[in-house]
Amino acid sequence: MSMATTDRPAPGAAPxxxxxxxxxxxxxxxxxxxxxxxxxxxxxxxxxxxxQFNMLxxxxxxxxxxxxxDGEAAGSFVHTVRAVGAVSRALAELEVGARLGLxxxxxxxxxxxEARGSDVVVIAGGLGLAPLRPAIQALLANRxxxxxxxxxxxxxxxxxxxxxxxxxxxxxxxxxxxxVTVDHAGADWxxxxxVVPGLVEPAAFDADDCVALVxxxxxxxxxxxxxxxxxGVPAERIQVSMERNMKCAIGWCGHCQFGPDFVCKDGPxxxxxxxADRFAIPEV
Amino acid sequence: MAYLERILGxxxxxxxxxxxxxxxxxxxxxxxxxxxxxxxxxxxxxxxxFYLIRHGQVALETRVPGRAPLVFATLGEGEIVGASWxxxxxxxxxxxxxxxxxxxxxxDAACLRGKCEADHHLGxxxxxRFLPIVVKRLHDTRLQVLDVYGDD
Numbered sequence: 020m021s022m023a024t025t026d027r028p029a030p031g032a033a034p035x036x037x038x039x040x041x042x043x044x045x046x047x048x049x050x051x052x053x054x055x056x057x058x059x060x061x062x063x064x065x066x067x068x069x070x071q072f073n074m075l076x077x078x079x080x081x082x083x084x085x086x087x088x089d090g091e092a093a094g095s096f097v098h099t100v101r102a103v104g105a106v107s108r109a110l111a112e113l114e115v116g117a118r119l120g121l122x123x124x125x126x127x128x129x130x131x132x133e134a135r136g137s138d139v140v141v142i143a144g145g146l147g148l149a150p151l152r153p154a155i156q157a158l159l160a161n162r163x164x165x166x167x168x169x170x171x172x173x174x175x176x177x178x179x180x181x182x183x184x185x186x187x188x189x190x191x192x193x194x195x196x197x198x199v200t201v202d203h204a205g206a207d208w209x210x211x212x213x214v215v216p217g218l219v220e221p222a223a224f225d226a227d228d229c230v231a232l233v234x235x236x237x238x239x240x241x242x243x244x245x246x247x248x249x250x251g252v253p254a255e256r257i258q259v260s261m262e263r264n265m266k267c268a269i270g271w272c273g274h275c276q277f278g279p280d281f282v283c284k285d286g287p288x289x290x291x292x293x294x295a296d297r298f299a300i301p302e303v
Numbered sequence: 304m305a306y307l308e309r310i311l312g313x314x315x316x317x318x319x320x321x322x323x324x325x326x327x328x329x330x331x332x333x334x335x336x337x338x339x340x341x342x343x344x345x346x347x348x349x350x351x352x353f354y355l356i357r358h359g360q361v362a363l364e365t366r367v368p369g370r371a372p373l374v375f376a377t378l379g380e381g382e383i384v385g386a387s388w389x390x391x392x393x394x395x396x397x398x399x400x401x402x403x404x405x406x407x408x409x410x411d412a413a414c415l416r417g418k419c420e421a422d423h424h425l426g427x428x429x430x431x432r433f434l435p436i437v438v439k440r441l442h443d444t445r446l447q448v449l450d451v452y453g454d455d
Contacts, residue, residue: 145452175452202447204374206364209402212377214446217439221379236451242442 034269037076037120038062042113043095048181052101052146053111056092057121064094069153070128070260070288073098074268076120077109084265084283085110087124090153096121099149099181125268127288129154129258134230138166140222140252142243144173144215144235148181150260150287151234155189162194166229169196169222173215173239176201177208196223215239216246226251232288234260241299244291254292261286261294278303307332310408314355315381316432324425331414337361337401343384350393352409353385359405364398375447376440377402386437388412 044056057075058064067087073096076082083106089097102111113119131154139158143151158168170189174180180199190197198218200211211218215235231247233240240259247257263275263282270284278297280286297303308329311317317328335354337343343354343361354361361384363376375397378384384407387395393412419426 173452175450179452200377202375202450202452206362206372206374206400208374210377211360211379212362212374214443216446217443221381238446238449238451242446 034122034125035267037074037082037122040096040119040121042115042117042119045113045115048099049101049179051103051111052099052181054088054097054099055110055113057096057098057119058094059121060118064096065124067096067124067153068128069131069157070150071124071126072150072265072268072287073121073123074125074265075100075106075110076122077106077113078119080109081106082120082122082266083107083110084125084268086150086260086287088149088152090156099146101146122268125265125283127284127286129232129260129288130230130290131157135164136166137256138169138224138229140169140171140219140224140229140231140247142171142215142219142231142233142235142247144239144243145175145179146181147233147235147239147260148172151232152182152185154232155185159189159192159195167196167224168194169224170198171215171218171222172197172199173218173235174199174201175203177204177210198222214242216242219243219246219250227253229256231257232260233257237262244298254295255290257291258288259291259294259298260288307334307408310334310357311355314357314408316355316383316436320428324422324428327418327422327425328410328415331411331418333409333411335407335409337405337407339401339403339405341401343399343401343405343407344395345398346395348395350385350388350395351412353383353388353412354399354407354409356380356382356384357406357408359407360402361405362400362402364400366398372398376443383433383436386433386440388416389433 039060040057043058046054048054069090072084072086074082075085085098088099100107100110102108141151189195200213204212233243261282265283266272266274268283270281275282308325361378362374364372364374366372384399419429
């Protein structure tokens, strides 16, 4: 099976020109995290693939790369934004009706077409579930095309779990295995406590014929990839979503350089065997 | 006894255990059952028995003054509860609580330590089984301490 990453769609004729969008809905999902539904002021919303990102521009503050976090929102982009810096804080404070600029979508997404016929193991840590959610939605929409579907999710605490309604709904399905763990919890938490790489070994999937989609903090991804490799998953069947400081989003400026690659155009989803030599090197 | 030998042999922790060692270990074993909410052991108590979980889930937790107990790990089917029985002063460092109905094999720590001292082949085998678990839990703990989700 070919495991080449997906082709990158052209982001439009003028990739540096933001399009105007309006905030149609704001949902506070965590204390410091909101989900924004954004509708274009003119024309249709561009198509996108799960795993891609947009550059969101908070007027007067700046621009930041944010993954698309919902594949089922017709006509809108949905982004889950955590307030960690000046721009993301400004975005997280937007109210319904506010306007912002948007460029995109950019980057390579999850190789869902290439995974057809195989088991799929989706592994998310923290906010890493956001760019994986459209992939999970697409896998579920075409469930018959894939083997076993395993979703492994980790978070700092039960209160920090994203998309709890989605997790509960996915867990209800007989054709999906969902395992959730948190780093620590109160005694009233009935679920698992431990780190997400620890979910890999007991999960039921065919290590020789699966595709693993991994997104989360880089430390978590390193440990998770190691767990997948110990389980026997070939390096070329592991896909990771990398995060770097993306600026131009089209591979011109070099801010997101990762060895010979630019995360904005060669990623963010990258096949592990193509980056294994630099995955654990500090400052690359 | 033969029943316990068979049950022990089916537990992942004892996979591949030599038959003569299986008989020795089974001599220290008994069946245990813990209702949801029941404590397997409490911090500070003598670590005189450790557990191989057959079914259920156990939370390892610690008490924090002025706060609810904090759970830092859960263990499930096929896993081991308790390492403090291996080293002096043989006291539990944390609480272990059954989250759900839990069935386990309890192993008498003093009995097993004595057999390991008397038969170093058994002792070495036990150490080779325990050390990877202890190291894995150390790694997991380091990952938790890193609080990797803090700035993702």
